[in-house]
Amino acid sequence: MKFTSVFDIIGPVMIGPSSSHTAGAARIGRVARDLFGKKPTWAKIHLYGSFAETYKGHGTDVAIVGGLLDFDTFDERIKTSFEHAKNAGLEFEIIPEEANKEHPNTARIVMGDDTTEMSVEGISIGGGKIEISEVNGFKLRLTGGLPTILVVHDDRAGCIANVANSLAMHHVNIGHMEVSRIERGQTALMVIEVDQNIDDRILHQISLIPNITKVSKINN
Amino acid sequence: MDVLFHNVRELVELAEKENKLISDIMIEQEMNMTGRTREEIFTQMDKNLVVMEEAVERGLNGVQSVSGLTGGDAVLLQKYIQSGKSLSGDLLLDAVSKAVATNEVNAAMGTICATPTAGSAGVVPGTLFAVKNKLNPTREQMINFLFTSGAFGFVVANNAFISGAAGGCQAEVGSAAAMAAAAIVEMAGGTPAQCSEAFAITLKNMLGLVCDPVAGLVEVPCVKRNAMGAANAMVAADMALAGVTSRIPCDEVIGAMFRIGQSMHPSLKETARGGLAATPTGKALAAKIFGSAVKVD
Numbered sequence: 001m002k003f004t005s006v007f008d009i010i011g012p013v014m015i016g017p018s019s020s021h022t023a024g025a026a027r028i029g030r031v032a033r034d035l036f037g038k039k040p041t042w043a044k045i046h047l048y049g050s051f052a053e054t055y056k057g058h059g060t061d062v063a064i065v066g067g068l069l070d071f072d073t074f075d076e077r078i079k080t081s082f083e084h085a086k087n088a089g090l091e092f093e094i095i096p097e098e099a100n101k102e103h104p105n106t107a108r109i110v111m112g113d114d115t116t117e118m119s120v121e122g123i124s125i126g127g128g129k130i131e132i133s134e135v136n137g138f139k140l141r142l143t144g145g146l147p148t149i150l151v152v153h154d155d156r157a158g159c160i161a162n163v164a165n166s167l168a169m170h171h172v173n174i175g176h177m178e179v180s181r182i183e184r185g186q187t188a189l190m191v192i193e194v195d196q197n198i199d200d201r202i203l204h205q206i207s208l209i210p211n212i213t214k215v216s217k218i219n220n
Numbered sequence: 221m222d223v224l225f226h227n228v229r230e231l232v233e234l235a236e237k238e239n240k241l242i243s244d245i246m247i248e249q250e251m252n253m254t255g256r257t258r259e260e261i262f263t264q265m266d267k268n269l270v271v272m273e274e275a276v277e278r279g280l281n282g283v284q285s286v287s288g289l290t291g292g293d294a295v296l297l298q299k300y301i302q303s304g305k306s307l308s309g310d311l312l313l314d315a316v317s318k319a320v321a322t323n324e325v326n327a328a329m330g331t332i333c334a335t336p337t338a339g340s341a342g343v344v345p346g347t348l349f350a351v352k353n354k355l356n357p358t359r360e361q362m363i364n365f366l367f368t369s370g371a372f373g374f375v376v377a378n379n380a381f382i383s384g385a386a387g388g389c390q391a392e393v394g395s396a397a398a399m400a401a402a403a404i405v406e407m408a409g410g411t412p413a414q415c416s417e418a419f420a421i422t423l424k425n426m427l428g429l430v431c432d433p434v435a436g437l438v439e440v441p442c443v444k445r446n447a448m449g450a451a452n453a454m455v456a457a458d459m460a461l462a463g464v465t466s467r468i469p470c471d472e473v474i475g476a477m478f479r480i481g482q483s484m485h486p487s488l489k490e491t492a493r494g495g496l497a498a499t500p501t502g503k504a505l506a507a508k509i510f511g512s513a514v515k516v517d
Contacts, residue, residue: 006246008377009370010334010335010366011334012333014333015329016332017338018338018339019383050385050489053492053493054436056510057435057436057438057492074331126391127337127383
């Protein structure tokens with residue numbers, strides 16, 4: 001079931017003109033920033049399908065940049081986000097792509113700062129609702145409907161148990177969990193949906209577990 | 221985390237069995253799914269209603285979009301209503317003007333509440349604030365109007381689609397109009413079954429509607445599609461209240477909408493490559509606004 005709340009239908013409150021191309025785009029940008037864990041200093045924003053064809057008229061570009069600056073869907077600053085990005089030291093490039101993705105409203109954001117970089121692909125499925133379809137090359141399906149922890153780790157025995165133990169110690173209940181890897185024995189990704197918002201202290205403790213490379217979260 | 225209804229049939233049966241309104245069932249499901257209290261859910265919907273009220277008011281005072289393609293029509297319509305010359309009826313035209321008002325604000329990048337999307341945000345509030353003057357609802361009944369709309373929209377979103385990019389305008393303004401029709405019926409004292417009849421009648425008359433925004437902007441023809449969506453909802457609500465029923469059941473109409481949307485050509489699904497966007501004037505407007513020709517299939 002893709003839509004779970006009445007407020008997916010009657011909502012969100014947002015700056016116009018398009019729920020999928022403006023509000024959804026802002027949300028993709030904002031979740032990407034959450035996953036990156038801090039303000040990126042640069043971003044390459046690739047747009048596909050209807051996003052690529054109509055982004056100018058819908059303000060998809062200003063909305064994604066606004067999201068990267070942590071603006072919500074109803075934040076008036078979305079309209080002038082390019083200026084805010086300049087002031088905040090975020091350099092960005094909007095790249096409309098010819099290629100088609102599976103979903104017509106797809107954006108791929110490659111972002112980083114001096115030390116790290118990350119790629120996040122999101123789709124806007126209608127009415128402002130989004131899904132994250134890829135992170136750093138890992139296919140996944142993340143709705144952001146529940147608080148979620150993402151753990152990038154080496155594909156080694158015991159990693160998953162160690163992370164689950166750490167959450168159990170903090171009385172965090174796991175609602176849904178997916179593990180994927182690109183190649184055996186290389187890098188893997190855990191996506192863990194939990195029942196309550198996670199504070200940074202818990203994330204920090206997970207990051208200290210052996211073979212864990214990166215931990216990020218999306219709070220609801 | 222239990223879903224109480226997956227389709228309109230289950231929704232109506234549940235309301236009838238428990239002698240409740242559609243809006244009651246929607247609120248109960250929301251409580252089930254989120255664990256939030258009735259008060260919290262009601263308060264959040266009240267905030268959405270406030271945003272809708274403000275958008276209608278702003279639009280009735282006159283707004284203009286950045287492109288210059290839309291704006292000011294809600295004002296024209298209100299003046300015309302006041303002249304007393306309206307042929308289709310003051311209440312109907314009031315709904316139309318308030319739907320237009322909301323969408324003109326949306327096109328001007330103003331603040332609106334998506335219902336179910338931004339491009340179709342005019343229909344539900346447009347009809348609500350028009351029938352309000354006739355039915356004199358309580359604030360609670362006005363909020364319930366949104367829950368009833370939401371219940372039907374919830375079914376469409378999970379069984380078909382609500383975005384123009386996925387299913388064309390029938391999925392967007394079509395769904396919004398049908399949602400509004402159902403909510404009008406409940407507010408007017410109709411039964412849950414009549415709500416579903418109104419929904420089916422409205423959506424049947426929006427089937428096949430393509431999404432072909434000129435220059436890719438949510439303006440032409442979106443604002444006027446909201447106008448007609450509101451008119452369609454009002455008439456269908458009256459038909460259902462009069463006892464008219466749909467020969468094709470509501471859920472099957474939603475199924476038809478889904479299959480039509482799937483077979484719709486991509487040029488007609490919010491890519492601004494077909495339909496009105498691909499007319500000579502549509503292309504000329506796009507070139508004027510963006511300073512270069514827009515590619516069209």
